[in-house]
Amino acid sequence: MKEISRLCFVLTIIAAVSAGVLxxxxxxxxxxxxxxxxxxxxxxxxxxxxxxxxxPDKDTVIVRSGGLDYxxxxxxxxxxxxxAAFSVVAPNGYGGEIEFLVGVDPDGVITGIVVLKHLExxxxxxKIEDAAFLDQFKGTSLADTAVVWDTHKEGGSFxxxxxxxxxxxxVTHTTARGLEFFAENRDAILxxxxxxxxxxxx
Amino acid sequence: xxxxxxxxxxFWSENPIFRLVLGLCPTLAVTTTAENGxxxxxxxxxxxxxxxxxxxxxxxxxxxxxxxxxxxxxxATFVTIVDLVMNGYFHALxxxxxxxxxxxxxxxxxxxxxxxxxxxxxxxxxxVDGLGMGFGFTVSLFVIGAIRExxxxxxxxxxxxxxxxxxxxxxxxxxxxxxxxxGVLLGLMNKAEIRLAKRAGRQxxxxxxxxxxxxxxxxxxxxxxxxxxxxxxxQD
Numbered sequence: 001m002k003e004i005s006r007l008c009f010v011l012t013i014i015a016a017v018s019a020g021v022l023x024x025x026x027x028x029x030x031x032x033x034x035x036x037x038x039x040x041x042x043x044x045x046x047x048x049x050x051x052x053x054x055x056p057d058k059d060t061v062i063v064r065s066g067g068l069d070y071x072x073x074x075x076x077x078x079x080x081x082x083x084a085a086f087s088v089v090a091p092n093g094y095g096g097e098i099e100f101l102v103g104v105d106p107d108g109v110i111t112g113i114v115v116l117k118h119l120e121x122x123x124x125x126x127k128i129e130d131a132a133f134l135d136q137f138k139g140t141s142l143a144d145t146a147v148v149w150d151t152h153k154e155g156g157s158f159x160x161x162x163x164x165x166x167x168x169x170x171v172t173h174t175t176a177r178g179l180e181f182f183a184e185n186r187d188a189i190l191x192x193x194x195x196x197x198x199x200x201x202x
Numbered sequence: 203x204x205x206x207x208x209x210x211x212x213f214w215s216e217n218p219i220f221r222l223v224l225g226l227c228p229t230l231a232v233t234t235t236a237e238n239g240x241x242x243x244x245x246x247x248x249x250x251x252x253x254x255x256x257x258x259x260x261x262x263x264x265x266x267x268x269x270x271x272x273x274x275x276x277x278a279t280f281v282t283i284v285d286l287v288m289n290g291y292f293h294a295l296x297x298x299x300x301x302x303x304x305x306x307x308x309x310x311x312x313x314x315x316x317x318x319x320x321x322x323x324x325x326x327x328x329x330v331d332g333l334g335m336g337f338g339f340t341v342s343l344f345v346i347g348a349i350r351e352x353x354x355x356x357x358x359x360x361x362x363x364x365x366x367x368x369x370x371x372x373x374x375x376x377x378x379x380x381x382x383x384x385g386v387l388l389g390l391m392n393k394a395e396i397r398l399a400k401r402a403g404r405q406x407x408x409x410x411x412x413x414x415x416x417x418x419x420x421x422x423x424x425x426x427x428x429x430x431x432x433x434x435x436x437q438d
Contacts, residue, residue, distance in 0.1 A: 007268045014260075014272050018279040025283045032290030040293060122234065123355065123372040 048103025048112030049075040049083040056085065063185045070181070072189050075103075083111055084182065084189050090174035094166040095119035098128065102178045106190055109141040113175065118167075125167035133161055133168070142179045149176035208330045212338030215407055218311045219342040219384075220391045225311040229343060230380040232302050236359055239347025240340060241295045245284050245303060247336025250312050251329055252280045254320040258328035261321045273316040274307070281306045311339060349383050350374045 038057060045056045052075030059074045063086075072086045083105050090098040099117040104110055115129045127133060136158055140147050150156025151168050160168035182189065218224050225246075232242045256276050257264075264272045285303045288296040296303065306312065315335055320328040351357055354374030356364050373379050392406075399406040 003265075003267075007265055010263065010265055011268050011271060011275075014264075014275050018275050021279055022282055025286055029286040029290040033286070036290055036293035122375050123370065 044101050044114050044116060045073050045075070045085045045103070047114050048085050048101050049073075050105065050111055051077070052082060053077050061189055061191075063181075063188055065181055065185060072185075074189070081106060081190050086178065086181070087116060088174050088178040088181070090170040092166070092173075093118060093120055093170045094125045094164065095121060098167070098170055098174070100171065100174075102175060102182075104141075104179070104182050106186075107141065108143060108179060108182055108186070109139060110137050110175070110179070113137050113171075115171075120164065120167045124161070125164040127161045127164060128167050128171050133159070133171075137175055142176070142183060149173065205327070205330050208327055209334035212331075212334035212336070213341065214338075216335070216338075217342060217391075218335055218339045219346075220388055221407065222311070222314070223388075224314055225309045225339065226384075228302050228305065228309060229346065229384065230377065232299055233343055233347040233350055233380060233383075234375045235298075235351045235355070235357075236344055236348040237295075238298055239343035239345075241292075241299055242302060243336070243340025243343040245288065245299070246306055246309060246312065246339055247333070248284055249277060249280045249306050250315060250336045250339075251332035253277045253312055253316055254328040254332035255325060257316045257320040258323060258325045264321075269317075269321060270313075273313055273321075277312050277316070278307045311335060346380070346383050346387065349387075350379050354379055 042057055049056070054074075054076040056073035056075050059076065061072050061074065063070045063072055070086050072084050074081050075083045075085070083103055085101055085103040087099055087101045090100075096119040097117070098115065098120065100113055100115045102110065103112040113134045115134070118126065118128065120126045120128060140157075146157070148156040149158075149172060151158050151160035151165060151172055153160055153165055154169070156172065158168070158172050160172075186192070212218065214221075216222060219226070219229055228242055228246070233239045253273070253276050257273060260272075281304060284306070285296075288299075288303065315331060319331045323331070348358060352363060353371050354376075356362060356368045356370045371379075374383070396406045
């Protein structure tokens with residue numbers, strides 16, 4: 001009995017000291033971690049939108065579509081909205097979900113795409129991150145009827161990555177879906193229609 | 203033992219990966235690039251040195267019966283510190299090492315050094331042991347990572363080495379590449395050690411269980427060769 005209480009006492013002290021140290025470190029690193037996550041998001045938004053002069057992370061609108069909330073970041077220049085960025089998730093990647101950020105101008109023309117998260121095979125599917133693949137989407141839009149939203153292999157307009165047709169198709173299809181989402185919610189995103197905007201602010 | 207010897211043993215005679223064959227989970231998983239190898243190695247070194255320091259300091263205060271939980275709490279504390287600090291200040295590296303940072307807690311090298319060294323030795327020499335072991339681990343991870351990155355991706359530290367016509371051998375940055383590189387290096391190091399030992403006229407440092415001739419799977423493969431029979435007798 002005496003020994004047990006001694007063991008408990010020693011372990012409790014060690015655990016208590018650890019907890020104290022960790023509480024301190026956690027408090028000290030809270031801000032830098034928040035900042036790092038924010039920087040990560042901002043640099044992604046920056047890379048898909050044309051040059052802007054506002055803080056897109058503070059100029060967001062939440063759009064409900066298909067039962068899910070999407071956060072749309074808006075880039076402005078001299079108060080005018082010049083582009084919107086939103087993240088979309090392709091559920092059918094080769095290694096799982098592929099999350100990427102799509103930037104469009106007010107007319108729904110793609111200004112840039114950047115992959116945020118993926119589990120594709122290094123060296124094959126992971127090439128969806130490369131500019132060589134993503135840049136071909138720049139300047140395309142749903143309004144452009146000459147564009148077929150599929151890969152070359154399926155008779156579409158987009159080059160697929162050799163050996164990674166599944167990943168390429170997942171990104172291509174989901175990009176098209178992202179553009180549809182933008183077209184459906186364009187008024188709310190660009191503050192054009194009054195009703196939807198009120199809704200999103202509530 | 204002298205300080206220098208305690209420090210240097212981590213690089214060759216007691217190298218955690220190639221001699222003790224410990225901590226293979228991070229070794230195999232994160233060595234896809236040289237940079238990841240160094241990052242993982244340095245993070246482990248930090249944890250190892252800190253945990254050795256703390257455990258050597260409080261070694262007389264910890265009762266024998268609860269020493270393992272006490273070691274694990276100490277190690278877990280430092281791992282969490284590394285995780286938080288890295289997330290805040292080295293965000294990109296934290297992202298690529300991902301899950302393997304929290305898993306340093308269960309890296310055998312760290313608990314192994316706490317149990318085998320720091321709990322029996324003074325503070326100063328324990329720190330030296332941690333540094334030596336940690337750097338030995340880092341160098342090993344760097345070598346594996348560099349080989350895999352050069353062959354599997356054609357780059358080193360993201361700098362392309364070959365022209366655009368170079369077709370990387372993808373296998374090397376996929377999981378099998380880790381086993382291949384580790385196995386080949388392990389074999390080469392054993393060969394070098396045997397040669398060094400012969401020249402110095404001492405017994406090689408290779409552990410019997412790492413010698414193919416004494417492995418249960420390969421018994422009989424080597425006929426009645428002297429190595430096999432001696433090893434088998436000694437195992438009995």
